[in-house]
Amino acid sequence: MSKMKQMILVLGIVVSLVACSKDDNSGTSTVVETITVNNLPADTIIGITPGAPPTGGFPYGAGRYTFYSLETNKIVPASDSASNKWDLAFKGTTIATNSGNSGPGGAGAFVFVGLFNDLKTIPTDSSFRVDNAPSAFAITTGSNRGWYVYDGINQLVTPIPGRVLVVRTASGKYAKVEILNYYKGGTTPATTASDAIKLTTQRYYTFRFSFQPNGTKTF
């Protein structure tokens, strides 16, 4: 019961997290907004399993995804998880797309190596991956494989700079996403910070994205 309460509490905190900013996009005909989302919780930690590794000592959350719509720039309630209403879902370091085994939508994604602003048009030969084909998630999970690295010594997750998640939304439009930070307030704790701080502030995403509503692959 208490876990349930905590989960509701966590979900309840998710308000007023959205900030907007206009990007300098001079010289291009299509001007797409770049929006920064702050402090998006992603199954924040509510406890640590009892005991010591390898059997215990692992932090855990409620095990729930936070569903997000890039089209509407809003959190989508979990009750709508089996719908086309969301594009990306966040749980810990895992980012699911509304596709394949994760949802009924036609979403897809791949990780582009380069700068957010340099990705003006999605290359025509890009191939979007979907969840569960060929691997569990279109956005590869694991340290140094998709969007982040995990520093096992300091137990910190850092988004890899120069990684852009190129997303096809559930409705078949296109967006690009750059994960900026994984910790509350958009600041990674110092390597010397206490474990308590590292645990309580993690699993809060800060990311920026551009969504192209006209269906083209140009931002």
Place this chain on the structure above:
Amino acid sequence: MMKWMFLSAISSCFFTTVFAQQQDTLSGNGAITVFTATKTERALSNIAVPVQIISQKTIQQAGSLRLSDILSEQTGLFMTNGFGTGVSMQGLNPDYTLILIDGEPLIGRTSGVLDLKRITVGNIKQIEIVRGPSSSLYGSEAMAGVINIITDKSRKNTLGVSARYGTYNTADFSLRGSIRTNKINYQGFGNFYRTDGFSIRPNSRERSVAPIERFTQQHNLGYRFNDRTNLSFNIRHNSETIKNNITVINNGNSINSIGVEKNKDLNATLQLSHKINDQVKNTTRLYGTQFQSSQELISDNGVPYLDVFKQQFARIENQTDVHVNKQLEFNLGGGYIHETANSTRYDNSTSIKTNRIGYIYLQSEWRALNKLTFIGGARYDHNELFAAAFSPKLALQYKVNSTLSLKASVGRGFKAPDFRQLYLNFTNTAAGSYSVFGSVEAQKIINELNRIGQISSLEPSFYQLSNLQPEFSTGFNLGGSYQNEQWHITANIFRNNIENLIDSRLVAYKTGGAQIFSYLNVKNAFTQGVETDIKYRYNKQWSLSAGYQFLLTGDQAEINAINDGKVFTRDQNGFSRKMDRSEYVGLPNRSKHMANLKLQYDYQNFFANTRALYRSRWATTDTDGNGIFNTNDAFAKGYIQLNMAAGQSFNNGLSVQAGIDNVLNYTDVLNLPNLPGRTFYLSISYNFLNKNPK
């Protein structure tokens, strides 16, 4: 010359070597002989490669107890933390410097690091440091260079004691004695060292340096058959006991364990040298050494942990020195090594891993002109477990005039993969349950785990696993030295190209997310820089010396990626941006600038000195996530350490010395856990006996 011999023999006294100051470094350079650079006795002034000598007097006047103490005060050397105290030379990791005692290698490295705190300096006559790859004479590990510790050999009848006490109940006692007759000579040495250790981390149960006790004894027995034939036997035993109190913190859970770590070294050498005639000398050396380490821990909740490692190394070597004429000399040698190891960290602790190496080497020295000397040499190591290694070296020295000489050398060094890199089978249950498997084991174990469904994914590196190859370096050294009555200046430019570096790589994930690492030959790196030493004698009392090293390091693949625009970092908004080449700092834990300054005052039997050591900042952690060390990452602060000592000796054989280390009380809990704050010590030594033999 007689005076030099006479004085260096008085090993047991702290201060008698003060009298020998004119033999040290400055005017008496020609009298100092070096063994390490050519594997034969040579005058220091005739050595074509960069060599540095640390005299007994320097060691004593610095108040050093352990080898790392005195090495840390030398230009371009810095001590590393973790798995003991190792030495980094010319920017290479401690793995790549060969440590010798009387020409024989020390074994017992943990994660590549030979803990220099295991070695007492109490019976060291001099330390010889050869920079640049030296595998052409010494084989594996001599990639960055060689540090050879030459211990005292008796020339007189002596008996002496010394004692020292300082902060943290750090105490050190030594007993020395020697006997010399026409046929037989014996030198004995015993040392006891203990410390309470210390903690610079507030409110921590775990100590930065744990309480330690160490016993060292060394005995050397020589027998002179006749003027041509000598036999000597040398045995050294070292044991240390460390009382550990370890706290492992994982996700906020802290697990305390207490226990005892024991390390034991045993070294024995039997040497027979025979002068066949005035031109040919033959030396046979039989060397055996064993290192044994055990760590027993028990956690607060009663979980026991036992870690045992045992390594043995036996070698027979024969060397023939041929003095053809005044212009030409050559040395031909060969040997056989039998090496074994077993550990609880391998697949099972009773399975003994073996490696056998056969090698030959040849070196020739040719004095082409009066001013110009060439040294050429090469060594071939045939290895049972890996590919053979061929290590050539070429050096030349040009004496421009009596004060100025130039040196140039190029050589190749290698390091054979060690047992750990081949056979490790270790899972750290205390920290995230990650596993490290040696390259021989990795494929076998992972394939088996995969078969039973315990592997969730194989990483690209898994498919690159193959037989490990030796790591290689090619070193270039170009330098000069200038020396007159007051000045002695040496400068050396170096560049080391390191290929085939072995590094650990993530090769697979277990189901549940635990990571599996193994070892691959993956990296090419370089180190380059300038090292320079200046000694200036103002007058009979005052002298000043200064050293400086400028160091640049890098990984060629990383530089290529940066130049190709494939490396990114973040701007102040947290947005990615391209990283510039100028932001690259190269390999972590390296300081670009290192310097030392020593002011020394000598008057009759009194001395005083002040030594300052400086290291500029060094990169510690990749915090921006790009996998490369750049200016946007975390650095340890640059710092200055100041040490002082003063002493007085008396004619009756008594001498006293006092010192303060780290006068400025500089500490860095995170990056310099082995550096205590300010410490004090007082030492006293007395010679009961100091007589020339009958």
